[in-house]
Amino acid sequence: MKKLIHILLLAFVMVPNFVQAQQSTGTPGKIWSYPVVYKYDEEVTWFFDLSTTTFAENEDVYLWIWSPSEPDAGNFENSSEFAKLTYVGNKVWSFKLTPTVYFSKTPAEIAASAGFWCRLKDKTGTKQTEVANVVYTPFDDFSTANEIIRAYPPAPTLTGGLSILFNANLVPGFEDATSVHFHSGLNNWDLKQEYQAWLPEIVEKTKLKNLGGGIYKMDLIPSVYYNAPADYVMQNLVFLMVKDDWAGTSPDQVINAAEYIPPPPPKFMFFPSQVSKKDFLGIIRTNNESNVNKLIYTVTAGDHIINGEFSGGVSEIKGFVNLVSELNGVNATEIHVLVKDNNGRTISDTVMPLKTVD
Numbered sequence: 001m002k003k004l005i006h007i008l009l010l011a012f013v014m015v016p017n018f019v020q021a022q023q024s025t026g027t028p029g030k031i032w033s034y035p036v037v038y039k040y041d042e043e044v045t046w047f048f049d050l051s052t053t054t055f056a057e058n059e060d061v062y063l064w065i066w067s068p069s070e071p072d073a074g075n076f077e078n079s080s081e082f083a084k085l086t087y088v089g090n091k092v093w094s095f096k097l098t099p100t101v102y103f104s105k106t107p108a109e110i111a112a113s114a115g116f117w118c119r120l121k122d123k124t125g126t127k128q129t130e131v132a133n134v135v136y137t138p139f140d141d142f143s144t145a146n147e148i149i150r151a152y153p154p155a156p157t158l159t160g161g162l163s164i165l166f167n168a169n170l171v172p173g174f175e176d177a178t179s180v181h182f183h184s185g186l187n188n189w190d191l192k193q194e195y196q197a198w199l200p201e202i203v204e205k206t207k208l209k210n211l212g213g214g215i216y217k218m219d220l221i222p223s224v225y226y227n228a229p230a231d232y233v234m235q236n237l238v239f240l241m242v243k244d245d246w247a248g249t250s251p252d253q254v255i256n257a258a259e260y261i262p263p264p265p266p267k268f269m270f271f272p273s274q275v276s277k278k279d280f281l282g283i284i285r286t287n288n289e290s291n292v293n294k295l296i297y298t299v300t301a302g303d304h305i306i307n308g309e310f311s312g313g314v315s316e317i318k319g320f321v322n323l324v325s326e327l328n329g330v331n332a333t334e335i336h337v338l339v340k341d342n343n344g345r346t347i348s349d350t351v352m353p354l355k356t357v358d
């Protein structure tokens with residue numbers, strides 16, 4: 001409570017008396033940052049949605065901020081050019097800064113301050129917003145949280161920012177990593193950005209930022225990073241972290257998109273569960289991923305090999321292997337059934353005894 005009172009007093013005491021007579025343009029709408037989470041000595045861009053104010057499209061808008069310090073002190077009636085925001089479009093303005101540099105403060109000093117308190121104004125101060133706060137999200141607890149991965153936000157959107165933290169200390173073999181890379185895709189690898197260690201531009205694009213102490217961070221906007229079509233619907237982001245030139249990998253990870261309800265898990269089965277040479281072997285998989293539309297099978301009985309495939313969709317892929325004709329005269333007591341999907345992923349690798357029929 002004391003800190004809240006201090007912040008409110010600071011917001012008003014720091015405002016010169018003549019400001020109270022100025023025209024208020026209203027309260028800023030949404031305020032956000034990219035990266036979503038950042039250290040105080042990292043470069044960040046703040047975004048201000050002023051569609052809830054009376055500022056006009058493309059109008060010159062300036063940042064007047066007094067906490068953690070007041071970089072443009074004494075210039076309320078004639079803002080400096082370094083305090084000018086950039087118009088992004090659709091009544092959104094941005095401001096790029098490195099907090100430790102802009103405020104001439106150490107990370108510890110900024111952390112101990114009241115936070116980022118400001119107004120948005122025109123150059124001469126005749127118009128200004130109500131007092132606003134740029135919220136900062138600390139993440140110091142991640143290093144001791146026993147989590148391999150943490151996402152901000154935990155349920156991302158296609159066009160919004162996403163920061164993913166990775167604790168390499170929790171993955172065996174990553175201790176001496178010289179770099180960590182992001183091997184990933186949207187919607188179960190439908191749109192993917194593979195880590196290709198032989199391509200310098202891909203090495204740079206997929207490289208995580210080393211925050212020190214075995215903690216790494218990946219920042220991206222999914223629609224931009226994966227060059228997604230305008231009408232693309234993001235369901236999830238699947239990925240793994242790669243050490244150096246594929247010297248090691250993390251376990252597979254998945255982050256579900258905002259407001260997306262994951263479907264029931266895929267279900268695979270053979271029927272009947274016991275087969276003979278006089279049966280049709282049924283193969284079925286339901287609740288398939290959106291990019292799975294085929295099951296490709298190889299049935300091996302002794303020296304005899306049967307190849308084929310079935311097509312289907314998300315709800316079901318189903319078909320039958322005619323063992324009656326295929327195994328007529330074949331000397332075998334069991335069959336080996338290998339089933340893969342159209343993406344080359346193994347769905348089932350099974351040995352099935354052939355029961356004897358009188």
